Amino acid sequence: MPPLNLTQQQEQYLRDNFQLSYHIPYLDVCSKKISLKDLDVLEIGGALPASLVIEHLECNSWSAVEAPSYDIELGEANQFHRNHKEQQKLIDLGHRYRHFYCNAEDLGDEHLNQYDLIFTIACFEHINRLPLAIEKMLQYLKPGGKLFTMHSPIWSAFDGHHLPIGIPERFDTQLxxxxxxxxxxxxxxxxxxxxxxxxxxxxxxxxxxxxxxxxxxSNHINRYFSEDYWVVFEASGFLIEEYQITFPRNPSPEIQSALEGIYPGYKQFGNNGIYAILQKPSASVVTF
Structure with a gap:
């Protein structure tokens, strides 16, 4: 069965018009863990199309946040601005689908306690003020709301440099x-x-x-090691519902030993990313 119960034609439309690739299976993982129907969702670090999240998944609302500095530095532009059919959907949906260009930590007070779910993929490795951003995410969620994240490659991974550039054509890559x-x-x-x-x-x-x-x-990555994410999550005020290191590629014993020698206290160099579900504690009940 296609991810998210999409038909082959629907999935191809999303890939062709919005350049969605890893987004679809990651959203599928989230939807199997957390029913998205009727939820108010805040997406951080991307903007999945309204046709997918509102019409197909039946979310009550979807608000997308993207850092303009990231798009400018990497020369990227959000795909739905190029799609006239999607633009009309946005007009029809009004406040049910919104898009904000700012850092996650800079959303205004009107977003406090407004969301059932924060959905973020391939993003946390790019947030430089990660502890502050997660602190704000806690405030954006309603009591009991959840944060879903899958992100990679992180700095401590084999390809953690996360280079957005390749080898220029002037060089002979066959050598x-x-x-x-x-x-x-x-x-x-x-x-x-x-x-x-x-x-x-x-x-x-x-x-x-x-x-x-x-x-x-460059500010396009934050250079957090694998263990750093756990420390940030544990100190955030969230309850850690699920936490896994993902996409293993272990270094040789020699490289592992060299890395531990260069970076005392760090040992997790074999995971490419992190998957986690965090929950905001429910409002406490005061009794007398």
């Missing part, structure tokens, strides 16, 4: 030295200086500067 930018966990094993020297020697200084910026300086 062994030009077939990769980082070896697995290379962004963690090499210093910034060593990375620059390595990339410049195999490519050129111009490309090395781009790699250094996007790996170590």
């Amino acid at each position: 062994p030295d030009s077939s990769y930018i980082f070896q697995p966990w290379g962004h963690l094993l090499q210093s910034r200086a060593a990375t620059f020297t390595d990339i410049a020697s195999r490519f050129d200084r111009e490309f090395a500067e781009e790699v250094i910026y996007n790996t170590y300086n």
